[in-house]
Amino acid sequence: MPQLRVRGISAEQMAAVSTDLVQEMGQICECGEDNFTIDVFHVTSVFGGRTVETYPFIEVAWFERGKEIRDRLAACITKHVQSQEIAEVEVAFTVYREEEYYVNGLPCG
Amino acid sequence: MPQLRVRGISAEQMAAVSTDLVQEMGQICECGEDNFTIDVFHVTSVFGGRTVETYPFIEVAWFERGKEIRDRLAACITKHVQSQEIAEVEVAFTVYREEEYYVNGLPCG
Amino acid sequence: MPQLRVRGISAEQMAAVSTDLVQEMGQICECGEDNFTIDVFHVTSVFGGRTVETYPFIEVAWFERGKEIRDRLAACITKHVQSQEIAEVEVAFTVYREEEYYVNGLPCG
Numbered sequence: 001m002p003q004l005r006v007r008g009i010s011a012e013q014m015a016a017v018s019t020d021l022v023q024e025m026g027q028i029c030e031c032g033e034d035n036f037t038i039d040v041f042h043v044t045s046v047f048g049g050r051t052v053e054t055y056p057f058i059e060v061a062w063f064e065r066g067k068e069i070r071d072r073l074a075a076c077i078t079k080h081v082q083s084q085e086i087a088e089v090e091v092a093f094t095v096y097r098e099e100e101y102y103v104n105g106l107p108c109g
Numbered sequence: 110m111p112q113l114r115v116r117g118i119s120a121e122q123m124a125a126v127s128t129d130l131v132q133e134m135g136q137i138c139e140c141g142e143d144n145f146t147i148d149v150f151h152v153t154s155v156f157g158g159r160t161v162e163t164y165p166f167i168e169v170a171w172f173e174r175g176k177e178i179r180d181r182l183a184a185c186i187t188k189h190v191q192s193q194e195i196a197e198v199e200v201a202f203t204v205y206r207e208e209e210y211y212v213n214g215l216p217c218g
Numbered sequence: 219m220p221q222l223r224v225r226g227i228s229a230e231q232m233a234a235v236s237t238d239l240v241q242e243m244g245q246i247c248e249c250g251e252d253n254f255t256i257d258v259f260h261v262t263s264v265f266g267g268r269t270v271e272t273y274p275f276i277e278v279a280w281f282e283r284g285k286e287i288r289d290r291l292a293a294c295i296t297k298h299v300q301s302q303e304i305a306e307v308e309v310a311f312t313v314y315r316e317e318e319y320y321v322n323g324l325p326c327g
Contacts, residue, residue: 003275007148011262011263011264011269014264015264015267015268015269016267018264018265018266018267019266019267022265022266036265037263037265037272037273037275038263038264038265039225039261039262039263039272040261040262040263040264041150041151041259041260041261042150042151042259042260042261042262043148043149043150043151044120044148044149044151045120045146045147045148045149046120046123046124046127046147046149047127047131047145047146047147048127048128048131049124049125049127049128050124051120051124054146054148055146057112057146061310067208070209071216074211074214074216075211075214078211078213078214079214082213088212088213089213090210090211090212090213091210091211091214092170092205092209092210092211093205093209093210094203094205094209094312095209096310096311096312099285100288100310100311100312100313101308101309101310101311102292102293102296102308102309102310103306103308104296104300104306104307104308105292105293105296105297105309107289107292116257150259150260151259151260152257152258152259152260153229153257153258153260154229154255154256154257154258155229155232155233155236155256155258156236156240156254156255156256157236157237157240158233158234158236158237159233159236160229160233163255163257164255166221166255176317179318180325183320183323183325184323187320187322187323188323191322197321197322198322199319199320199321199322200319200320200323201279201314201318201319201320202314202318202319203312203314203318204318
C-alpha cells in the first residue's frame with residue numbers, strides 16, 4: 001500500500017513512468033518505494049452498442065493520510081499519466097482501515 | 110461516474126444492452142450519458158477445485174445519490190442484464206466522496 | 219458474498235485450495251458454502267520500468283461480521299494461500315451495507 005489499480009492505460013505506459021512515479025510518491029507519502037504496487041487490470045469497455053476504449057482511471061487504495069497528501073498524490077499521478085499523451089485521467093481514493101488489512105494473517109491495526 | 114464494473118457477464122452481452130441501459134440510467138440520475146462507463150473485467154473464477162463460470166455481478170461506483178435513485182438504478186441494471194437470458198445478477202454500490210475523486214488532478218469537492 | 223477478489227495468485231493455485239478453503243470459510247461465517255465466490259483478476263503489474271510479478275493480494279467484499287470473524291477469515295485465507303508456496307499475501311476487507319446490495323433487483327436491507 002498504497003496500491004494503484006489502473007484501467008484504460010496500458011501496462012507499457014505505466015511501466016514507462018513507474019520509476020519516477022514511485023520515487024515521487026514515496027517522497028510525498030514519506031514511505032519506502034517498495035510499499036507501492038501498480039496493477040493494470042485487463043478490461044473490455046462498452047458503450048453505444050460496441051466495444052470502446054477504456055476511460056483512463058486509477059483507484060488508489062491506501063490508509064487515510066489526509067487531504068494535503070491526497071491532493072499531492074493525485075496531482076503527481078495525473079502528471080505522470082498525462083506525460084504519456086493521455087489527455088484525461090480520473091483518480092479516486094479508497095480507504096482501508098488498518099484493522100481491516102492483514103499482512104500474512106496479522107492485522108495492521 | 111457512475112462507473113459500472115462488470116464480472117460474469119460478457120462484453121458482448123453488456124454491449125448489446127448498453128445503449129438503452131445508459132439512456133435509462135441518465136434519466137434516472139439526471140445526468141449526461143457520457144458520464145457513464147461500463148468496464149467488463151477479465152476474471153477466472155474457481156470453486157470446488159476447478160474453474161467455474163463467474164457469477165454475474167456489477168459494482169456501481171458513484172457519488173451518493175440516495176436510496177430512491179439507487180433502488181431505481183439497481184432495478185434498471187438488473188432488468189437489462191436479465192434481458193440477456195441471465196437469470197441471476199447481483200448489483201452493489203460503492204461510494205466515492207467528492208473530495209476523494211480527482212478529474213485531471215483537481216478534486217471534485 | 220463474501221466475495222474473494224484475487225490478484226497475484228494463479229487460478230490454478232486458488233482452485234487447488236478452493237474446496238477446503240470454502241468449507242472452512244463457511245464454518246467461520248456460519249453460512250452456506252455457495253455464498254462464496256472466488257474471482258481471480260487478470261492484471262499486469264509494473265514497477266521499476268518493467269513488468270513484474272503481481273503481489274499476492276485478496277480483497278474480501280462482505281457484509282460486516284465483526285473483528286473476531288474477520289480475524290479468523292483472514293487467518294484461514296492466508297493459511298490456504300501460503301500452502302501453495304506463496305510466502306507473503308495481504309488480505310483486506312471491504313464492506314457493503316445491506317441496503318446498497320441488490321439481489322435480482324431487490325435490496326438486502
